[in-house]
Amino acid sequence: MTHFKILSLALATALLLHACGSHKSETTMTKAIDPTNMDLNTRAGDNFFEYVNGSWIKNNPIPAEYSQYGAFTVIYEDNQEQLKSLVAEVSAATDAKAGSVNQQIRDFYNSGMDSVQIESLGTDAIKPQMDAITNLSNHREVQAYVAEMHKHSVYPLFYLFSSADQKNSSMEIANLYQGGLGLPDVAYYLNEDEQSIKLRIAYTDHIRKMFVLIGVEESIANEKANTVLAMETALAKRSKSRLERRDPNGNYNRMPLSELQELSPEFDWQLYFETVGLPEPGEINVSQTDFIASISDMMTTYDVEAWKTYLSWNMLDASANYLNDAIVEQNFDFFSRTLSGKEEMQPRWKRVLGTTSRGLGEALGQLYVEKHFPQESKDRMLVLVENLRLAFADRISKLDWMTDETKEKALEKLNRITVKVGYPDKWKDYSRLQIVPGNYLQNVLAANRFSFEEDLAKVGKEVDETEWGMTPQTVNAYYNPTNNEIVFPAGILQPPFFNRDADDAVNYGSIGVVIGHEMTHGFDDKGRQYDKDGNLNDWWTDEDAERFAEKTAKLVEQYNNYSILDSLHVDGQLTLGENIADLGGINIAFDAMLRSFDGKTPEDIDGFSAEQRFFLGYAQIWRQNIRDKELARRLKEDVHSPGDARVNVPPFNVDAFIAAFHISPEDKLYIPKEKRAYIW
Numbered sequence: 001m002t003h004f005k006i007l008s009l010a011l012a013t014a015l016l017l018h019a020c021g022s023h024k025s026e027t028t029m030t031k032a033i034d035p036t037n038m039d040l041n042t043r044a045g046d047n048f049f050e051y052v053n054g055s056w057i058k059n060n061p062i063p064a065e066y067s068q069y070g071a072f073t074v075i076y077e078d079n080q081e082q083l084k085s086l087v088a089e090v091s092a093a094t095d096a097k098a099g100s101v102n103q104q105i106r107d108f109y110n111s112g113m114d115s116v117q118i119e120s121l122g123t124d125a126i127k128p129q130m131d132a133i134t135n136l137s138n139h140r141e142v143q144a145y146v147a148e149m150h151k152h153s154v155y156p157l158f159y160l161f162s163s164a165d166q167k168n169s170s171m172e173i174a175n176l177y178q179g180g181l182g183l184p185d186v187a188y189y190l191n192e193d194e195q196s197i198k199l200r201i202a203y204t205d206h207i208r209k210m211f212v213l214i215g216v217e218e219s220i221a222n223e224k225a226n227t228v229l230a231m232e233t234a235l236a237k238r239s240k241s242r243l244e245r246r247d248p249n250g251n252y253n254r255m256p257l258s259e260l261q262e263l264s265p266e267f268d269w270q271l272y273f274e275t276v277g278l279p280e281p282g283e284i285n286v287s288q289t290d291f292i293a294s295i296s297d298m299m300t301t302y303d304v305e306a307w308k309t310y311l312s313w314n315m316l317d318a319s320a321n322y323l324n325d326a327i328v329e330q331n332f333d334f335f336s337r338t339l340s341g342k343e344e345m346q347p348r349w350k351r352v353l354g355t356t357s358r359g360l361g362e363a364l365g366q367l368y369v370e371k372h373f374p375q376e377s378k379d380r381m382l383v384l385v386e387n388l389r390l391a392f393a394d395r396i397s398k399l400d401w402m403t404d405e406t407k408e409k410a411l412e413k414l415n416r417i418t419v420k421v422g423y424p425d426k427w428k429d430y431s432r433l434q435i436v437p438g439n440y441l442q443n444v445l446a447a448n449r450f451s452f453e454e455d456l457a458k459v460g461k462e463v464d465e466t467e468w469g470m471t472p473q474t475v476n477a478y479y480n481p482t483n484n485e486i487v488f489p490a491g492i493l494q495p496p497f498f499n500r501d502a503d504d505a506v507n508y509g510s511i512g513v514v515i516g517h518e519m520t521h522g523f524d525d526k527g528r529q530y531d532k533d534g535n536l537n538d539w540w541t542d543e544d545a546e547r548f549a550e551k552t553a554k555l556v557e558q559y560n561n562y563s564i565l566d567s568l569h570v571d572g573q574l575t576l577g578e579n580i581a582d583l584g585g586i587n588i589a590f591d592a593m594l595r596s597f598d599g600k601t602p603e604d605i606d607g608f609s610a611e612q613r614f615f616l617g618y619a620q621i622w623r624q625n626i627r628d629k630e631l632a633r634r635l636k637e638d639v640h641s642p643g644d645a646r647v648n649v650p651p652f653n654v655d656a657f658i659a660a661f662h663i664s665p666e667d668k669l670y671i672p673k674e675k676r677a678y679i680w
């Protein structure tokens with residue numbers, strides 16, 4: 001679904017697919033490694049994921065409201081409870097000043113919880129927009145209305161957002177990016193396998209039902225659904241695949257407005273930019289040129305009636321979660337039940353809290369860190385990061401496959417990586433955002449509009465390096481190549497990722513690997529194309545680039561051969577950047593751990609050595625149960641490998657792991673030395 005895309009993160013690399021939010025009670029002691037979560041009957045070398053997580057997996061079936069359930073979800077759940085009580089506190093105070101953050105949080109949340117009001121408004125909530133679309137009378141008005149929708153972060157056809165200029169990374173530039181699809185990926189429209197064909201039929205049926213729910217007659221709704229599918233398929237055909245979009249140079253096509261107008265002549269780009277409030281956009285990065293050209297072609301192919309259908313579908317789809325129950329239920333039925341295998345909707349409070357947490361992310365985040373994030377965690381993280389940096393530098397210096405020339409540049413880049421931990425030093429100012437009691441959808445659109453305007457205001461200005469691409473309550477982390485920075489929100493800094501009560505080995509295996517993972521993103525197949533200043537600028541000798549490609553090809557093959565559901569495989573090429581980061585993260589964190597021992601050997605705990613506990617700590621952060629439908633969906637859409645592959649592949653390339661668990665050629669996951677990938 002296209003609501004609330006985190007556009008500022010479009011170019012950054014996250015630790016996992018879904019940004020969700022959270023924090024465990026500071027008084028509970030969490031056992032670093034609990035052997036009762038393991039399955040000691042499985043051999044570590046046959047299935048390391050099962051060996052470490054087998055009993056946990058048996059004892060933690062997926063709740064009906066989730067499509068997957070794992071370490072991340074457990075923290076997320078805790079976090080929801082904490083945010084809920086923060087919102088309750090804020091809402092109980094009757095003296096919140098109009099325009100204050102407390103008033104905004106209170107009225108936003110309460111408007112979403114007021115199911116009586118939402119039901120009684122029904123589809124009238126969306127009527128002003130639907131009427132405006134009905135009244136469009138020519139292609140020019142259609143184009144202006146596309147801009148009007150974009151202003152509310154509803155995105156027919158394409159995205160517009162500001163980001164650092166990839167080749168002049170201290171400056172912000174406007175970007176056009178392919179979009180306009182209701183299904184989550186281009187592949188859904190183009191694949192001809194039975195499953196994809198079935199999904200397209202289900203999607204068309206969903207569109208038809210949604211139109212009927214807003215009062216369109218059945219036969220007309222049917223026609224409209226077919227029109228939407230045809231138009232989206234036309235867009236998909238001219239879109240780049242997920243894999244193609246991983247090439248940052250391919251996505252960099254900077255041009256003045258006049259050139260854009262020539263590229264895509266039947267769309268009035270000047271009118272568009274004027275309507276969104278950016279009459280002089282400067283040079284624009286057209287991320288996918290053929291796609292943007294196709295919009296012009298489609299203006300000729302489709303008449304105004306077809307465009308009105310397409311725009312009204314986009315509006316309805318983007319609003320669905322904030323309308324009356326019948327529409328919310330239908331939306332859930334397709335996107336969550338059919339696509340992801342979820343059985344039940346989350347209770348209203350969780351859904352509304354999630355929306356509040358996106359719309360007023362840093363406002364809520366500020367309350368959250370004040371109450372739940374100890375300064376001590378930040379201090380300890382900063383020390384860990386520097387230990388990892390030293391270990392990584394040492395590894396780079398000793399690489400046997402890289403020339404000194406490239407090594408020197410790699411070290412410079414490593415030393416320039418900046419670190420953000422917990423929460424931003426400077427909070428977002430929400431004072432211009434108007435949240436009113438009572439109208440949920442209008443509040444969501446107001447928050448959308450606020451975030452769009454805030455984003456667009458950056459175009460042409462210097463990059464604000466204090467800005468965050470995730471909220472503090474998020475359970476995730478990221479590397480941003482244009483800032484050359486690694487970022488760890490407060491949400492992820494809790495067990496099992498970061499455990500203040502754990503021995504060092506376990507922390508190095510979990511949060512240590514997460515830090516190393518994000519650092520390695522600066523040096524994966526994509527990140528390595530950016531230099532120390534965050535510019536797309538090749539700093540590698542040809543010889544080194546060639547050796548890097550040979551080494552990473554081994555990893556591609558290993559993942560391509562890792563089968564999951566009967567016929568489904570991981571896409572080794574699509575997931576390459578993440579897999580390089582996982583492997584690099586393990587190597588760097590393991591070295592950092594050894595350095596921290598300073599020659600002393602820690603005592604065994606529960607019969608496991610420190611070396612073993614490092615890998616147990618790593619494996620347990622990826623424990624999860626996942627539904628078949630969700631897994632199939634992610635194998636298509638996600639640049640991250642599934643949890644079991646993240647545990648069952650990278651360690652088998654690491655000699656220290658082979659030694660720690662006495663892995664031998666008889667073990668199923670054993671990789672012979674000549675086939676192991678030694679990269680970072």
Ligand SMILES: [Zn+2]
Nearest residue numbers: 013014015581
């Ligand atoms: Zn990553």
